Structures are given as structure tokens and as C-alpha cells.
Amino acid sequence: MNQNKEHIAFMEMLRRSDSTIFKICLMFTDRDPKNVKDMYQDIVCSLWESWPRFRGQCKENTWVYSIAFNTAVSQVRHRSLSPMFLSLDDNTYNYLAEESKNSLIERLYELIDRLSPPDKALLLLYLDRIPAREMGQALGITEAAVNHRIERIKDKLKTLNQTTI
Amino acid sequence: MNKEDSLQELMTAWQQHSDRIEQIAGQHDLSHIKLVPRLFVLSSRRRRILSSLAMALVCLTVIVGMVILRQHYISDIFDQFFFAFLALLMVVTLIQSLRQIFLLRQQPQLNFQFSIFNSQFSPYSRAAVFASVVVMFLFFAVPIPNDRSMSQASLSHRSAAITNVSFVLSNII
Structure with missing residues (x-):
């Protein structure tokens, strides 16, 4: 009975956080539907594994970001070996891939791909207008470090933007 | 453009x-997702624990x-060295796995890699480098009680042995 409640609560959380997970998957992969699907699966695995330890110590969305970033960064470093236990519909991943083929969005991702994984994580939080304090909580760094790094990323993006025009 | x-x-x-x-996420059919017991979820941390x-x-x-x-067979300095290694x-690896078990209970956080050493080498390479440095230290500093004691070996003898072992280690890593 308790297990069922936990299952329902997790699925509700997943429904609320689905777009966040998709954004992270798109940012940390090459937008290939297969790779996006693999990363989505890994992130859901990690969230499911960590779900019992979430006790509202931070906002739910901040917690999702921190787990998802952690999984995405480790998947980028080492290829995923997660068991294929999720049966996922392919259509969503194809739509996401199509959506990312817009020329402006492709250019955006081209710039993002040149950033390091921690910078990508910070940029996504910044673009999603997450407050600096929550960014710090999600990434395990201080608010001052967040602001400092944001400024550095802005400089990097400016340079990259000028060199790729 | 600024x-x-x-x-x-x-x-x-x-x-x-x-x-x-x-919008796409709103149309995503989550009923396809079948969650399995957590015991079977092999996260990267659990994988690290298992491999350690x-x-x-x-x-x-x-x-x-x-x-x-x-x-x-007759034990020699390489035998002793290999044992120590x-x-x-x-x-x-046991400390590494205990650390991972401890971390499993913690809230995962993104690990900003400021250290070049940490970001460039995997935990096993780091463990191997650490072990090699410690063994090298022991090799030079501690005499091994044996017929062919290290304390009696010349410095060039020791250096040659270390070069050989470094070569083997670099091949393994």
C-alpha cells in the first residue's frame, strides 16, 4: 500500500519535472533521439533511487536539477550502463529532436556544446531564471560562486559568439 | 554587441x-514507465561500489x-613488491567502496572539478597512482626482511625495479 503511494507520488513529481529533465537531456547530449532517451532513462533511474532520501530540504525542482545534473555529468564522462527497465515512447524523443533542428536553436546548442558540463548546468539554471541561492543549492556551491561563474560564462559566450559569426 | x-x-x-x-513534455505519456525495485537500479555509484x-x-x-x-618458488624482491602493491x-579500493557506500546515503551534488588531476583521471587511475606513489615510498624507505633485503640493494637496482613496475602499471591503466 505504502509502496503504491510512493509510486504515485514519484510519478506526480516526474510529471511536474518532465520538461526540466528533457532540457537537461538536450543540453548534455547531441540531441540524437536515442541518446536523449538513454539519458532520460538514466536520470529517471537516479531520481527513483534517490526519491526516498528527498525530505524537502530544498525545493523539489532544485532537488531534481541537482540529481539530474549529477547523472548527466557522470553519463557524459562515462558511458551509461543502466539497465533498460523503462519502456518509453519514441515519439516524444523524435519531437524533441525535431524541435532542436530550428536554425537559431541549433546555433544556441552549438555555443552551449562548447561549454564544460558544470558551466552548461549553471547556464541552464540561469536561462530557466532560477534564483542564485537555489542554483547554489542545486550545484553545491555558494551564491557568490554562482554569480562569479555566471559572469565568466557570459564572457565565454560573448567570445564564442564573436568567433563563430 | 556587448x-x-x-x-x-x-x-x-x-x-x-x-x-x-x-508543450512536448505535457504530451509525454508517462504510463509507459514501469519502475522496478530500487535494488535492481544500478546507478553509477552502485556500479562504482561493485567494481571497487x-x-x-x-x-x-x-x-x-x-x-x-x-x-x-623462492620469494624475491619483486614478489615482496607485488605483494605490497x-x-x-x-x-x-576498499576505502573507495566504503566512501561510495557513505556517499550513497548523501544528497548527490554536482561535482565541480577544479582540480586538473581529479578531472583528468578516473577513480581507478587515481587509486593506482596513489598506490604506486605509496609503494615507491615504501620501496625506497622500508627494508623488506628477506635474504635479498631492499636495504642492501643499490639505488640503481631499486630504480630499475621501479621502472619495470611503472611500465607494467602504465600498461594495465
């Missing part, structure tokens, strides 16, 4: 993209094997 304009352009493009992603324990077990097996085989590697 950096604020450049970022503003990026943010506008992202906002539109983000809205589209939210497996590595420690391999070291232990080789040590036990060598102890048994020792009845049939395996023992250290076993200890390091």
Missing part, C-alpha cells in the same frame, strides 16, 4: 525553445594464490 545583448538574444531563443519543450569491491576481491584472490604458490591496491 555581452548583455548577446545573452539577451540567447535567453529569448531559449525561452521559445523552453516553451516548446514544456570486485577489484579488491581480485587483489585478495591473487594474494591468496601467491601465498599458496610460495611453497613452490596488491595489498595497497586492495586497501585503496
